[in-house]
Amino acid sequence: MNTKNKPYPNRAPKKYPNKDLHGRVRFLNLQYKDFKRYQKFWVDLFGWDMFELPEAAGGQKPGSSAPSLLTATGPSYETWEGVVPGHMNIIAGYAGDDAEELEISYTMEIHMDEPIVKTADRVLKYGGSVYGEIPEDKEGWGAGGRFAVKDPNGNIWGLWRCPSSRTWDEAEAGWDKD
């Protein structure tokens, strides 16, 4: 990785459109088999901080022995979104009693102003596939704006359309003004 404050390798990244987070990779998604063991590994060795995801946001009942976890891997706000650029936070969940292989995936934002099926169509056109079901398209924090795909190499991506309640004051919603 380049750490020097100079163009890499010969140009800066392209300009991205205003008020559009399509394609931004927002969270790493991990799975665990044993919550306490997983927590000790990452908290003790890497300094991560974890919070139990609310049931209303896809988590378990408070105090579950197999919680879904939002994790700060670096400086983060009370919303558990990053404060400074350059690191990703994590959503982790229990893999299930019968899991043999764990799935590592990411949550990527998609257009807020398009039906989710339009993104699914483009994924298929370029050699990817839909992984699981495409839900009934519905505004809000629930399943209606989420589905998963695979790229042409089999890598899994969770796609997420943010509800329209985004205020655009959020630090994570920044965009180039020039």
Add this chain to the structure above:
Amino acid sequence: MKYIYTCFKCGFPFALEEADCPENCPSCSASKDQYLVEPWNGSIEARRIHVDPPDPDPNWNKYDVSYHHPKHFPEKTRHGRVRRFVVEYDDAKVTKDFYADVFDWDIIPVECDQDKEDPLMFAATGPGSPNWEPKFASFGYGFLKPRKSDDTGKNPRFVVEVDNIDEMLGKVEGYGGKVLKAKYEVDGNLYAVLEDSEGNAFYIWQTPDDVTFDEPESQNFYKWERKPM
């Protein structure tokens, strides 16, 4: 009727029809009686109720996962930060076209692979600085990596930055993890491949000696102006 609800516990605002209002805050799990309510006025940006968020608690038990402000991460270290995603590929063109055309990424080969048929490629997924670091918080850049270059066969999918690789290699087995690949160098950077206690494979990358901690991505600010630049 539609309302704007602002959670008194965590400060999170959200707008919903009254019938769809959840019993617990979608951000922190606080019960519904913690919501402050105002009528929908056409835009959540124009809401009049704002709640100050909680501050980090320096005495918080690091294993307690109930709602709290994330801890205050220390200065002048990036140890533990997930810095990059990794996508293994079989066909460079197919993969580059997929991500560039479906998700609008910007993709270039890394410096040392400019002329290779199957290069290691760097992927920008949103606005960035000239040194190809993301310009805003809470999203990541990544690598597209030829699958044949992964000699662990475990498809490690993320890069965690660490202060010192040698120290980590000595500790990881004591926590139920494994060393999948010992320390190695790529283009002047030091990496190793580990597996966590659950079987997740990942890279560790040692903070290079030329990092000054003045870089935006090295900071640990907590009171940044929230409005986007």
